[in-house]
Amino acid sequence: MKFKGKExxxxxxxxxxxxxxxxxxxxxxxxxASSHVARSIALAIRQKQQDxxxxxxxxxxxxxxxxxxxxxxxxxxxxxxxxxxxxxxxxDEYYPMTKEASQSYWRFxxxxxxxxxxxxxxxxxIPDGTVPMExxxxxxxxxxKMMDLAGGIDIQLLGIGRTGHIGFNEPGAWESSITHxxxxxxLTRHDAAKDFFGEDNVPYRAIxxxxxxxxxxxxxxxxxxxxxxxxxxxQAIEGDITHSVPASFLQKHPNTKxxxxxxxxxxxxxxKSPWLAGICNWNEDLICKAVVxxxxxxxxxxxxxxxxxxxxxxxxxxxxxxANSYELNxxxxxxxxxxxxxxxxxxPNADDSHRPERAKPAKKRVILFSPHPDDDVISMGGTFQRLxxxxxxxxxxxxxxxxxAVHDYDALRYAEFMLEYGETQNTLxxxxxxxxxxxxxxxxxKDAGELDTPExxxxxxxxxxxxxxxxxxxxxxxxxxxxxxxxxxxxTGGRRKMPLGxxxxxxxxxxxxxxxxxxxxxxxxxxxxxxxxxxxxDAIFAAFHQLRHKHEWMxxxxxxxxxxxxxxxxxxxxxxxxxxxxxxxRKKRQAIFMHQSQKDRPPFPGDDKREFWQRAEDRxxxxxxxxRSLGLAEYEAMEAFVRWKE
Numbered sequence: 001m002k003f004k005g006k007e008x009x010x011x012x013x014x015x016x017x018x019x020x021x022x023x024x025x026x027x028x029x030x031x032x033a034s035s036h037v038a039r040s041i042a043l044a045i046r047q048k049q050q051d052x053x054x055x056x057x058x059x060x061x062x063x064x065x066x067x068x069x070x071x072x073x074x075x076x077x078x079x080x081x082x083x084x085x086x087x088x089x090x091x092d093e094y095y096p097m098t099k100e101a102s103q104s105y106w107r108f109x110x111x112x113x114x115x116x117x118x119x120x121x122x123x124x125x126i127p128d129g130t131v132p133m134e135x136x137x138x139x140x141x142x143x144x145k146m147m148d149l150a151g152g153i154d155i156q157l158l159g160i161g162r163t164g165h166i167g168f169n170e171p172g173a174w175e176s177s178i179t180h181x182x183x184x185x186x187l188t189r190h191d192a193a194k195d196f197f198g199e200d201n202v203p204y205r206a207i208x209x210x211x212x213x214x215x216x217x218x219x220x221x222x223x224x225x226x227x228x229x230x231x232x233x234x235q236a237i238e239g240d241i242t243h244s245v246p247a248s249f250l251q252k253h254p255n256t257k258x259x260x261x262x263x264x265x266x267x268x269x270x271x272k273s274p275w276l277a278g279i280c281n282w283n284e285d286l287i288c289k290a291v292v293x294x295x296x297x298x299x300x301x302x303x304x305x306x307x308x309x310x311x312x313x314x315x316x317x318x319x320x321x322x323a324n325s326y327e328l329n330x331x332x333x334x335x336x337x338x339x340x341x342x343x344x345x346x347x348p349n350a351d352d353s354h355r356p357e358r359a360k361p362a363k364k365r366v367i368l369f370s371p372h373p374d375d376d377v378i379s380m381g382g383t384f385q386r387l388x389x390x391x392x393x394x395x396x397x398x399x400x401x402x403x404x405a406v407h408d409y410d411a412l413r414y415a416e417f418m419l420e421y422g423e424t425q426n427t428l429x430x431x432x433x434x435x436x437x438x439x440x441x442x443x444x445x446k447d448a449g450e451l452d453t454p455e456x457x458x459x460x461x462x463x464x465x466x467x468x469x470x471x472x473x474x475x476x477x478x479x480x481x482x483x484x485x486x487x488x489x490x491x492t493g494g495r496r497k498m499p500l501g502x503x504x505x506x507x508x509x510x511x512x513x514x515x516x517x518x519x520x521x522x523x524x525x526x527x528x529x530x531x532x533x534x535x536x537x538d539a540i541f542a543a544f545h546q547l548r549h550k551h552e553w554m555x556x557x558x559x560x561x562x563x564x565x566x567x568x569x570x571x572x573x574x575x576x577x578x579x580x581x582x583x584x585x586r587k588k589r590q591a592i593f594m595h596q597s598q599k600d601r602p603p604f605p606g607d608d609k610r611e612f613w614q615r616a617e618d619r620x621x622x623x624x625x626x627x628r629s630l631g632l633a634e635y636e637a638m639e640a641f642v643r644w645k646e
């Protein structure tokens with residue numbers, strides 16, 4: 001859509017308004033962003049090598065910089081990048097914490113970087129979590145002096161916590177603070193619970209570089225990936241400098257570069273409402289986003305928006321091409337109306353020119369991919385039920401075992417039951433007896449954070465299999481249409497997973513080839529804080545790419561993406577909205593209840609204290625209420641989908 005003006009280019013010219021107080025670069029994918037940062041670091045290392053100088057790197061831990069480290073390792077092994085002239089100082093470490101503990105940052109850095117490169121051991125500096133409490137102050141002072149004596153940090157990598165912390169500088173941190181011990185915010189400890197197998201096991205303290213220590217770095221890269229970081233990124237980059245968001249102090253730094261993926265950037269003004277920042281490259285998707293935004297801003301249904309509403313909220317250019325706002329309102333209203341369907345598999349013998357799905361074939365083959373054993377019913381339980389009820393050949397595929405998300409007491413209860421049942425029925429072999437006794441003994445003696453043995457993982461996996469099978473059967477599936485893929489990348493026994501491998505992709509591809517589906521549903525929930533959804537989705541994408549070059553029927557296979565327990569599609573993004581009645585919503589809840597090990601208090605609840613069924617219902621009702629507020633039909637609840645297009 002072009003807006004003509006007096007300028008020779010044929011477009012109106014406006015002065016762009018910048019809301020960001022730090023330079024920001026946004027990438028489509030975290031991998032691309034991480035590779036960019038790694039290449040920048042490698043370039044700096046090589047430049048210093050040419051000049052015969054050392055380079056000092058400040059390093060961060062957590063999931064955000066992992067891909068940066070993996071790319072640096074790859075460049076070392078494949079491109080000859082040497083780290084002989086590199087000195088490193090890590091930001092922080094939990095306290096107390098031994099080096100050997102699975103949650104220690106010392107172990108993290110060695111597993112992901114130091115053990116794979118040629119850095120000199122004496123050049124590695126990581127805060128020591130074993131220093132006696134009475135010596136902490138002197139130790140922190142020495143750590144700060146070591147950084148200064150090394151010449152200061154040339155490049156500092158940073159992530160950002162949901163409290164806005166950098167390092168472990170929590171809300172209330174002072175701009176001038178140097179390396180010191182801190183008490184961790186309750187939200188930070190809650191977020192760390194997934195690594196410690198429970199919040200009660202997370203240390204209350206940590207040693208961290210101070211804000212002042214970080215600000216002395218010559219160059220800073222602040223990285224953030226995922227929609228769960230979007231809100232705090234917006235506050236840190238566009239908000240005021242404040243002690244309550246320590247990352248906002250970076251606005252005073254002369255050379256900070258913010259590196260984001262689209263998920264983390266979505267709350268920035270230029271992404272959320274770019275018309276407020278200046279001229280837009282308008283297309284129908286952006287127009288829809290703007291009209292929905294205006295309706296929500298004014299509290300009006302779309303069909304009641306006036307020219308004055310558009311003019312008063314910076315959207316006057318949208319109605320330049322229209323005689324008035326009426327035609328624009330009608331167009332966007334119809335677009336949203338056409339997303340609503342009670343026939344997710346397509347309505348037989350219907351005109352499908354304005355429907356989300358095709359009418360033919362009337363009965364489709366469908367695969368529902370579920371990253372964990374409960375995502376199918378949590379995220380699309382109502383749609384799942386409709387597809388079955390409407391006679392489609394529905395298959396559900398559970399991509400991972402989900403075995404780490406089972407409480408020890410559940411595994412212990414099942415092991416004790418099997419042992420006692422076998423003994424009372426006199427059917428227990430000596431080998432089986434030893435197997436269950438081994439599981440029971442391990443769980444009873446297990447240390448906090450200790451990784452499960454293969455035997456314990458197996459029984460936890462069986463618990464989740466039984467629950468998944470129960471949920472799918474409740475929805476109407478027979479066992480021959482329930483598939484457990486147990487993708488290998490997941491089977492580490494801990495939260496840190498292996499990279500996606502060819503075997504993972506082939507497992508997914510083999511099922512698609514077997515079923516030959518017309519529809520595939522997959523979790524597009526990239527806000528998943530545990531990362532499993534992302535890997536599972538990448539495996540499906542890779543399988544699609546392979547099979548589309550191999551089979552003609554793949555051209556007729558549509559991929560619909562749902563979102564999980566963490567986030568929902570924005571209304572302007574939704575391409576299929578499946579309404580649910582109160583009765584259907586209750587039935588969805590019952591299917592979720594089949595997953596008893598995740599009931600009440602799952603091991604990895606994320607940042608939301610509600611149970612999964614509560615999150616799902618609240619989210620589905622909110623989607624329906626949003627449609628209603630825009631002037632569309634009122635439903636009890638809705639599940640939403642976006643179609644993937646290569």
